[in-house]
Amino acid sequence: MGRHSCSVKQKLRKGLWSPEEDEKLCSYITKFGIGSWSSVPKLAGLQRCGKSCRLRWINYLRPDLKRGMFTQDEEDRIISLHEVLGNRWAQIAAQLPGRTDNEIKNFWNSSLKKKLMKQGIDPNTHKPLKENQAIRIEEKQIPHLNEMDQPFHMTNRSFNSEANGQLTECSSKVFDLLFLHEFQSNVNPSEYNSQVLAQYNDHHQSEFEENPNYVFCSASSVTKIEHGQMTDQTDFGSSSTSRMSSSNSSNMCSNQNTAGIRMNGMSENSEALSWDVENKMESLFQYPYIEIKNEELKSSPSQERELYGHSSGDLMSNYPLSSLTEELNGANLDVFSKFKL
DNA sequence: AAACATCGCAACCGCTCCAAC
């Protein structure tokens, strides 16, 4: 099956690194830079495998590493990124300069997980523990919309716009990426869509084969997937403040034969599904975040909390369904329950 | 003070991906 561990091939040192070993590795990399890790131990005079050298450099010796405790801001960021990316530590670390995947993983497992549990939040789903149970009950009532195994906590929406606006089934599935675009200011929506697609494809290859036409939509873009390939992507603008107000956005949506349009088409029966920014209804999924529109405020959950008393992440997890449905009077409750905010 | 339990972190292991051959 798997390969032999590199330290098995030869008699190589294992365990903690000595200061002398660190010094050797450091001076080698400083002098010659990072090339082939497999050749580093020999050239640097170390009795270690290349893999071990790489890890030591990345996690400990790299000069750009930030040491010490995680700040509140970093903590907030990890939590909101984890909510979207799950245990993809390397991707989370990429958003936190100076922090390593290993460090974040350890911090999550030793501290954040427990902290969330104490707050009554399931660290896996980021939903309140009670609400989670409620969803399980709801799942039984809507067996064809099982979202529990969706990666990235995305909502998999299957619906048929012809049946009086009732969401039932159709050949396209829609994945709303809005929450990430809106609150990770340094994430490029186009790149993210590609990444998500690639990862989603990995996990759900068979689904793509059976039902190959998908649409990833967000307030900022619609990405059309045919037979597992991204065939069309429409971006509505780079800043979130301009996304929804762009007149192009609604035109694009309504002119394309994608599930995005079906969402728009739903607005005749349910305004909640309209992306019409003028009515401030926008998409159902954006609704809870309307007030957090200022680009400058999105950078930090703690800043958001300071100003608004909550962060977008908080809202995402805790916005009560009942409040939403009350606000969106006349809308079909069944629709909301299926969409599961 | 000693024994035991718990915690946090560094490092290892097994696996996948992908480029080179």
Next chain:
DNA sequence: CGTTGGAGCGGTTGCGATGTT
């Protein structure tokens, strides 16, 4: 086109530090 090996990732382990009895 199959094989090989390096790079990278996420899960797990081991051990020293710290806390508790």
